[in-house]
Amino acid sequence: MMNNEPAYLEIFLTKLAFRFYGKPVYKTFADCIPIKGGEQVLDFGCGMGTVAYYVAKRLLHGHLTCLDISGRWLNACRNTLKDFNNTTYMHAAFPMLPENRYDVVYCHFVLHDLSQINLETVMPALVKSIKPGGVFIFREPLKEAEKLRIVKSLAEKSGLHLKDSRITDIPLMGNALESIYEKETECFGIKMEVKL
Ligand SMILES: C[S@@+](CC[C@H](N)C(=O)[O-])C[C@H]1O[C@@H](n2cnc3c(N)ncnc32)[C@H](O)[C@@H]1O
Numbered sequence: 001m002m003n004n005e006p007a008y009l010e011i012f013l014t015k016l017a018f019r020f021y022g023k024p025v026y027k028t029f030a031d032c033i034p035i036k037g038g039e040q041v042l043d044f045g046c047g048m049g050t051v052a053y054y055v056a057k058r059l060l061h062g063h064l065t066c067l068d069i070s071g072r073w074l075n076a077c078r079n080t081l082k083d084f085n086n087t088t089y090m091h092a093a094f095p096m097l098p099e100n101r102y103d104v105v106y107c108h109f110v111l112h113d114l115s116q117i118n119l120e121t122v123m124p125a126l127v128k129s130i131k132p133g134g135v136f137i138f139r140e141p142l143k144e145a146e147k148l149r150i151v152k153s154l155a156e157k158s159g160l161h162l163k164d165s166r167i168t169d170i171p172l173m174g175n176a177l178e179s180i181y182e183k184e185t186e187c188f189g190i191k192m193e194v195k196l
Contacts, residue, residue: 004069004093011048011076016170018050019081024171027138029108032056032178036060039103042128043109044095047073049080055106056084063104069093094121097129105130107135109173111151112144119150127158132185136160142167142175152179159184 028052035041038061043052046066056064067090068074069162074091081087104140105126113120121148130136136155140148156162170176 005072006070008043008072011072014048014050014055015076016052016093018048021171022050022053024129025137025173026050026108027054027105028168028170029178030058032180033104034082034107034135034180035059035062035104040101041065042067042097042102042105042126042129044105044122045069045106045113046077047108049077051106051108052087053080053122055085056081059086062086062103063088065090067091068093069090095125095129101129102134103131104137108139109141109176110135112147114147116150119147119154123138123151123154124158127155127160127183130183132183134183136183137179139168139170139176141148141173142177148177155179155181 033055035055035058037059039059041059041064043055043064044064046052046068047130049066052064054068064087066074066077066087068077069092071091077087111119127136136192141149143157160183163180163182165177165179167175167177
């Protein structure tokens, strides 16, 4: 059986990174996520809640679901977000997600870790969980070119339209690709793209 649990040292080092680089690394991504405050949001692969911490702060009337395959990371996430009451936690190996539920789904340094076979299951499930007209946004290391190509192709096949993409240089992590997609809407069975 695969062990998806991190070493305690990894959790400790991530806590240090969050403490000293929280704003330049994780907040910069959270600030790019288009939320007004009332949305239903999913953090897929939340880890210890590094990005979730900044997103939960902005969701004054909304709700954040933090999902991770690892119980240890999820416990660390609960601890990071202990002062928020707008969050729930999902311990899941593969997303068994409700359809058309979230306004926004985001991934921060998660997708590049998944095998192609896993991505082929995960990506369509994530897209199905997004409401029509909702948003999918990720930040992943640029050096993982092949994984990024697979993610892009699966995103488009699953009914997402690329809205914006850029490369950023992140402290400690190097160059990363940030892409934002929008899910097409369906009107009388005809697929339509929403213009913001
Ligand atoms: C590099 S960490 C990033 C954590 C967090 N997003 C951050 O940026 O600090 C990758 C996370 O994805 C989780 N993960 C990996 N595969 C997953 C899967 N199939 N389903 C859910 N979570 C997964 C890992 O347990 C880990 O917490």
